[in-house]
Amino acid sequence: MVGMKEVAKRAGVSVSTVSNVLNNKKNVGPETRERVLKVCRELNYQPNAAGRLLKSGRSDTILFNFSDFDRSFYLKIINGVYDYLKDNGYDLIICTDKSCEKYMTGKLTSGSIILDRKMKTETLVRIAGEHYPIVVLDRIIDNPYIKSVVVNNYEPMYELVQGLVDRGYRRFGFVGGPEDTADNQERFKAFSDCLTANGIGFQQKFYFAGNYREKSGATAAKILMLSNELPDCLVCANDNMAIGAIKTFMQNGIRVPEDIAVTGFDDCDLAEAMGLTTVSIPNYERGYLAARYLIENIRGQRNVEPFKISANIKWRETVLDKRAGR
Amino acid sequence: MVGMKEVAKRAGVSVSTVSNVLNNKKNVGPETRERVLKVCRELNYQPNAAGRLLKSGRSDTILFNFSDFDRSFYLKIINGVYDYLKDNGYDLIICTDKSCEKYMTGKLTSGSIILDRKMKTETLVRIAGEHYPIVVLDRIIDNPYIKSVVVNNYEPMYELVQGLVDRGYRRFGFVGGPEDTADNQERFKAFSDCLTANGIGFQQKFYFAGNYREKSGATAAKILMLSNELPDCLVCANDNMAIGAIKTFMQNGIRVPEDIAVTGFDDCDLAEAMGLTTVSIPNYERGYLAARYLIENIRGQRNVEPFKISANIKWRETVLDKRAGR
DNA sequence: TTGTAAGCGTTATCAA
């Protein structure tokens, strides 16, 4: 409500002097500075961000974007992002929409970290530039101003499946995520490659395309139960779907892991609580890293080589070890 | 990067005409409108929010503020807020800091929903006004421009404790949250009142002041185990602490609920998965409601009567029914 | 050390 003009009038100086005081310029007398600050306090003056941004084009604010409210581990990513930014003097705003495009301009924010799949790659490519670097999570974009931070899906999934084979499992089912996402493709490829390498066949009827939500795991389980033979292990492309499947099995008297083993991917809070065998993604750390890379790029340290974060397996109770002697 | 000026030049019209087209004014010829829109598409024109805000002072954007990344159910609140806002033509930005004060001005956002306890009441009172309504969650502020949306803590906690007494529990422990928060005070008062009403004494040595985090529940459990007598039921002021306590008990060979019953408050995802008896707070709904009240206040429908959301009890496996015949 | 004035990108008013 109250602007610099009013402050200037009350302090008996010009607006530029007020501006200079507020921006800690040295070209202002100590006595004048005091007087101006006093008036600011009295009037409860709050600078109007719009005016400032419009003129200066500097913001020291980073935009984070996500949209899936079902994934509670997103909070951990945000936590990592926030901690790094805070330590480095940047503010964070979060947007859950494509309305965030509005803020993705050097005038309002200095860069973005994008998690939402709904933000189209072509849009990001258009927005990113010399003065507006972007970090994307969970997808790879080849662009001089966009850095990709992705989880290494292939190796841990391969290792997980190999572990399942080693533990005696032979008949596998797979519940996938959206088929157009790179991480889902990698997870399935690792799954499939590992079975092939072990000379184990995979029946297409045991493949289900889900959407990473709990409900689609439940649906997959229901469909599986319709057939008169279950696989002995259901590998899911993420935890939510694994949990949906487990709940459905249990509600229908099918025991996990005795009747069917189930594995996930993510290691969300629930996974630990339910004893789900899964691949653990270090979420806080990848948020932190994403923020670090973004700031480094903003500061001119150009580096857009895709970064792969490693993940590791948590063997828990939803899988049995069926090897002899155990 | 590309502004109205450039669009105007390319379309062979003036900036005001461009503005009129973009704001759907009727005073522009259909043919001109088409031409302008075409150029906008070609140049990928994005309006500069700062410029618009500066001039119009209208933003149709709401600010949401939180800071505790451990509480995964916050995502549900945000989900509710987002859904309501979206349906009503408002955008949402989220801030996890007191840096959000920067955005809390009618020029940048139209109102705020505040969840973070770190935002001081006096600050909110200063910011709120005729043209900037605020909704606060989980605290009550008496101010003509601030609406409070709080959970009804007392009744369900009283009912929970009465249920525990009915089930045969007599020796209670209590793990509280921060003692200066209203909701913790209410939860403890309900607990305490109910015991008194049932003629059951409460030993101060079974009271622990926590901070709503899992770790403080674990600490309380550890301290309890040092004494040579456990209460037979540990009532916790939220789920996180209850979960911390349960994990600690189990790691130390104390069985829940056989050796000690445990209850929580919140009904977070984990609570359901772990079978924790708790009070279920409808988080999505309270986010939705908070957003609704805010928009109503923005639209001039003044209503700052504090609103209490009711919660209900989920009896699950961390409590036994010790009544005869069960 | 301080003030004047131009300009940031937009919208609104008013004249053409």
Place this chain on the structure above:
DNA sequence: TTGATAACGCTTACAA
């Protein structure tokens, strides 16, 4: 139906 122009609140040369 269109276009000049002023104004929004601020920063920043540059002049005093």
